[in-house]
Amino acid sequence: FVRTFDALMDRGAMMLVTASQAAVRDDDLIPPLRSRLAGGLSVELCVPGMEARRVLVRRLAALHDVAIPEAALELLASGQARGAGPSRNATAMTVPRLNHAVMQLGHLARVTHRPIDEEAVLGLLADWEADRRPTLRSIAAKVSRYFSMSAEQLRGPSQRHNIVRARGVAMLLAWDLTNNSLERVGDYFGSRDHTTVLHACRRTKSLQQSDPAISKAVDELRRQLHGDLGTQNVQHE
Structure with missing residues (x-):
């Protein structure tokens, strides 16, 4: 596609590319393509009021x-x-x-x-x-891909720092975006009890305020799971 892109540009053609997020934020694009798209005009399309x-x-x-x-x-x-x-x-x-x-x-x-x-x-x-409404499976798949690990690692017993942080993000999204109880979320993510899930969710919410990487991860994964539709964050005590 990059070669086609360059050929069209050399001919002075006008191209329209649509995406769910801005090219500069899309890590799935290869760098040469991301760079070329970022050089054009980006316009956010909003749903009608x-x-x-x-x-x-x-x-x-x-x-x-x-x-x-x-x-x-x-x-x-x-x-x-x-x-x-x-x-x-x-x-x-x-x-x-x-x-x-x-x-x-x-x-x-x-x-x-x-x-x-x-x-x-x-x-x-x-x-x-x-x-x-996303499912626990779709959340696990999105989160594991985002953090470059397998869904089995995410749901498994590992207490490695990077896996624990990713698991916390997954649990928070599962609690916020599905109708599943804390018990069901804990059962899906490695048969953990509801207090573990609650602690992980609260810890991740706290990290959103202090850790830009976690804040970005939660925001981007929400957009992926709900198509960047302005989903409101559900507050839990």
Whole structure:
């Protein structure tokens, strides 16, 4: 790809490259490619805000000939139940996802012969939330890769400093981003008890404030696991 890149540049071609993060932060890119991409213009693309989502849903509903009452439309645009706290779904409302939602609701209405209501939208949002939630396995895979070790080492009995730190990051992410209990997290990561998990999570949170490498690791892994969708950090006491 680097040769193709250089050939196109020599011809004065314009290229558009999309990625989940800026080239300078993407360690998976080979250095020559990262350097070339970093030399171009980088623009962050944000998901549409609430007002834009309202307009998009109305236009998409008209495009697909789907009747969505105002209350249901408002709920879909918000990405959360009325009166509920902030939802990760609200930050996930991209144009393709909104389009998919309108098409799904239209299909549901045709199959069930029932008008679209708030209950139908709530069911759709609940399904999305479940689909977006990472698993213990996916967290272990991401963390072990990030810290250049195997998942077996991460979940094993080793008390080597680098493995313990990586395991702490994995446990914190598992506790924050899944519905698993401390006991389940501990069982997955080497049959450790819940007090060990709690200590590891608190220790990692503390390191986030004092160790830039750990802070960067947690932030980048969160972005990888949730597609850099602005996931809020859940606070535990």
